[in-house]
Amino acid sequence: MGQEQLKDLREGNRLEAKLAKGGVPASVWETYSAFANTEGGTIMLGVRETADGSLEVEGLADPEGLCKKFWDGVNNPSKVSANLLTNEDVSLVEAEGKTYLRINVPRAPRQLKPVYVSGDQARGTYRRNGEGDYHCSADEIVAMVRDASPSPLDALVLENFGLEALDMDSVERFRATMEAVRPGHPWNKLGAEDLLLKLNAAGRVEGEGALHPTRAGLLMFGYEYEIVREYPEYFLDYREMGDGARWRDRVVSNDGTWSGGLFDFWSKVVPRLTAGVKRPFALSESLQRVEDTEMHTAVREAFVNSLVHSDYYGRRGVAALRYPDRIKIENPGSLRIALDVMLAGGVSDARNPTLMKMFGLINACEKAGSGFDVMRRAAVDAQAPLPAAVESFSPDRIAVTVYLGNAAADQAYGPNFAEAATSGPKPQMRPADESSASKKQEDFSTYPEEERAVLRMASERGEFNRRDVEQLLACGSTKAKAIVGALLEKGAISSKGASRSTRYTLSGE
Incomplete structure (x- = not known):
């Protein structure tokens, strides 16, 4: 990933950048716990956030040494309760003649949750919320512990009930x-x-x-x-x-x-x-x-x-x-x-x-x-x-x-009434007359099935992002990016915004 690409990124629910000038920052383990207990995410060491919120590579003085210290830490139970990483999840990346450490933290399987730091489950369990890590409540920790059990919890006999x-x-x-x-x-x-x-x-x-x-x-x-x-x-x-x-x-x-x-x-x-x-x-x-x-x-x-x-x-x-x-x-x-x-x-x-x-x-x-x-x-x-x-x-x-x-029995609201079932603000579906709806469906029929599904979503929701495509098609970010790229190249959709805030709409709307 080059410098220009990094500038398009922003810290958020699944991305955290840290300078790491003095070695592996202590806060890395809190973010590791937070990503593992939520949806996963990426940590970049040797990258700083600029005044406008974009990211810029600062570089690491001793990349290999810091990488080794990170591996030592993630394998140390006194640092984190579980190592979820493989060799492919941790890599040194060159950009503009500088090197930073990229760490992809997966979502932890339920059997290993909660993932906590410093050997303290009660005070060292975190989750991700927006751009920050927060301490999990006692109720959240208990729920994760319940789900980690290998036994079917609903089979327990309740001896206090007749x-x-x-x-x-x-x-x-x-x-x-x-x-x-x-x-x-x-x-x-x-x-x-x-x-x-x-x-x-x-x-x-x-x-x-x-x-x-x-x-x-x-x-x-x-x-x-x-x-x-x-x-x-x-x-x-x-x-x-x-x-x-x-x-x-x-x-x-x-x-x-x-x-x-x-x-x-x-x-x-x-x-x-x-x-x-x-x-x-x-x-x-x-x-x-x-x-x-x-x-x-x-x-x-x-x-x-x-x-x-x-x-x-x-x-x-x-x-x-x-x-x-x-x-x-x-x-x-x-x-x-x-x-x-x-x-x-x-x-x-x-x-x-x-x-x-x-x-x-x-x-x-x-x-x-x-x-x-x-x-x-x-x-x-x-x-x-x-x-x-x-x-x-x-x-x-x-x-x-x-x-x-x-298949809706009540057609009074028309086929375009639904709001998108995604997180964040949901755009109201726009009414469409029968002729324009038919025109759109006819246009979509020339596209491959997955691209057609994305176009239908664009028609219904008004706009969407790449994460919406991942959920729609149950696919990873690489495939979603490829499908969006193909639709952009064909001129079927247009983009607005940059990086993770990029939204897409049908062309001409």
Whole structure:
């Protein structure tokens, strides 16, 4: 990377520059911890920030010596709790006759979190926020420690609860649903207690004595007032959104008119969410009415994924929001795998695998790791923007948006009403008349599939950045840069701004 390229960079959420005149700065380890516990990032030693915020290579007096000292430090447990780096992550870079040290810090796997410094987990755990590193709160550290466990946390037997904490009517409704979708399953004829045992919704402490709910059983079938004894922040919220911030229909877990457990919430909310999706008339090969489309499956998948991946000890609870043109599902907890891996599909690391098994028995979700594949297929089928996911911290939270495209049942707002589901300010989609929309789609048809997806995003959102392309296509920065470069070369898009603040729009807009 040359000097001119460095001048285009700015410190931010994934980039930190330090002079390192006196050797490896002590603050390097705090930034290392922060990047590892957030989204990863790059540290440059021997680079300074100028008055206008750009970066300039100052150079290192002894590059090889400093590089060795850094490796000594990162391998020293009294400096940092885990070394995440390979040889390829640390390199000496020449620019304008000067040398700086570039360190690419990956996001730490959950099994190694929290990554902390100075041997002090409580006071040495950091995360990245904007251009700075901040001390993690006790709640954030405890959440990372929970997620590091190799055991399924929702399988724990809760010996302070009896089976009276569960709504047995909810259990019977689950059985009826399971019998409808799996009529020959041997568990259908079991008594209630035996069924709970098979589901791992109940168990005995050390295999002896009375039955008690497991965490999963309490969440799935428990009364809300019992659930909050174990999960004080537990809250489930569905809203059908109308104009502005008003809602037209709402279901919450604490209103006292129903159990407040996950199964009953799922039963109440799925029909409401899918009511926003068209059900076109279609017949199967056996001339039976086909009730569901790809988009129905995608909406259900997004909803169930949220329920099984939530950290129910986390703040703000689960929120399922139905808009005329999109479904947005939010849940507490950080991602247990990297965002680009989740978007690519095929890999799953459920926070609550027992809940996933239960929902799988009633065909409420697809096989592990296929969620975003299902959502992407539905988006293509409905000519909609691809699904989007955003991870935020403090409090830890995941938001997934499924755009309905031409599958939206309520077309009053038109196909261009959706806002981009990305962090930061979200541009309002611009209305477009039918002829201009058709013209754009016709123009896009001549481009390769991935470029076409980016152009559709540009049309819907108004503008985008390279990070949006990475999320859209579940790809790395190199591929995203190449696709953006190809579209710029073809004159399909235009750029404004510089470096990390660069935004792109359709040409001529």
